[in-house]
Amino acid sequence: MDAESYTDLVPLIFIAVVFFTVAVGALYWSSKRGQLRDFDKQARTIFTDEEPEGEVSDSFPEKK
């Protein structure tokens, strides 16, 4: 089926509006929840007790 006019694409335009709203909502949410603050602390969340900060965690396998 060919799309004959813009009105055939209304569902897509609707989805586009939803996507745009989600994106703006995500930015708003992130600012509201403090995601855009305390950057130094946030950068450290990837380290754990098992793989702590200050330790290189990957190297070539050694010959035994």
Place this chain on the structure above:
Amino acid sequence: MMPKSYNYNPYSSPSDAVKAELSEIDASIRSAAIFFVISAIGWLMLGTIFALLAAVKSHSPDFAGAYEFLTFGRVRSAHLNSMALGWASNIIFAVGLWIMARLCRAPIQHKGILLIAGIFWNIGLTVGVFGILGGDMTSVEWLEIPRYATPLLAFSYTLIGVWGVIAFRFRKGDHVYVSQWYILAALFWFPWLYVVAQVMIIWFPVRGVVQSVTNWWFAHNVLGLWFTPMALATAYYLIPKVLGRPIYSYYLSVLGFWSLAIFYNWAGIHHLIGGPIPVWLISAGIVASVMMVIPVIVVGINHHMSILGMHKQVWRSPTLRFVVFGAISYTLVSLIGSSMALRTVNEITHFTHFTVGHAHHGVYAFFTMIMFGGVYYMMPRLLKCEWPSAGLIKIHFWGCAIGITIMVVALQVGGWIQGMEMKNAEIPFLEIVQNTIPWLKARSVSGIFLTAGHCAFALNLFWMLFAAGALRAKEGPTLLVNKEKVNSIV
């Protein structure tokens, strides 16, 4: 010290209820991730064969030309789809979802669904690639898979993508790390791109040039909003993780994410510079392409500063060798891409091999190299054993690094000369075509290097998967890191 009520880091949380162990999370995603890695490597090897065939055919057209299914048009499209949807997307599902699970600190639920969705994805793709070879392909670049296979792909993707969203929904801890932003966004962007392009081009085709606008909006965004964010997420996770040092500037990483989200989706129209579409649309595409310099420079500075002073550790880590190669390539390929979008440059590069070189620069030297690095970090942690051969890792790295460098240089230098010659009306077209042959032969040579690298990678991986148990039993549990050695260089 952070207040207890607002603890960013559940790994170190004193409360056991909040604390999540990485090894437990790794175990929960093991079967699905290994399935995706094996599928990805299968497609990588198949895509490499198609690539070699297509590369040789471009300078020796008679090569393997006696069979319909091996003609250039079909083999080239089979290569593209095997790599983009087979290798790249499967490895994204493996590495991207693994990083997502680790950062959400939540062991995954319903892993069976993930596995079944993965099986359907690969079945759909197999049907699609056979369809392409069988002559059923559509005439739309990047969407060649015949329409009887695409609904299955879309359906199985949904199950996989939704899983990532569920993991995010049940995350522990307040903070969303920048990699999670990239992965989550990409999981939303890809279905949006794919469904819109399918609907507007294949199922309910819009009129005329609007199809081509949709086509290039889609094709460029597969790279920009699917591959790129996933590779950047991996780099943002692995560079600080391996080095044991936080990212240089978290602020810059957030800025990089949001500026990519704003600018990249406009950029695809630069593929139609000079085409019969409204000029303002092209201009908007060019502006967005040039604006991409912002996220690229931001990411480049951030990655560079993060490894500053630790180059030795980077070189000693198989993961980071690949990831840093990819990160450097990202800066290079993106800046070249932004300049290619300028009308005066595009006059020369359009319709030449320069563009082909650029595409491989992005998808291979940047995306694929980072994903190789991701696999080198992920597999030992999933399987709890070390890679069996350091030599094979080195062959893999050098094969790929040398191969892709030859390819990009050959196609871009050759493509530039081709473009200059095409602007000169006094040179006959056939002569220009013949002048490209040495460069195309250089590309076939680069294919040999890449194939060697891929074979070493596959060999090492299957050795690890099927013989690792025997190795482990003989030598006792292996440490993932030789700590004395590392400490001596730190």
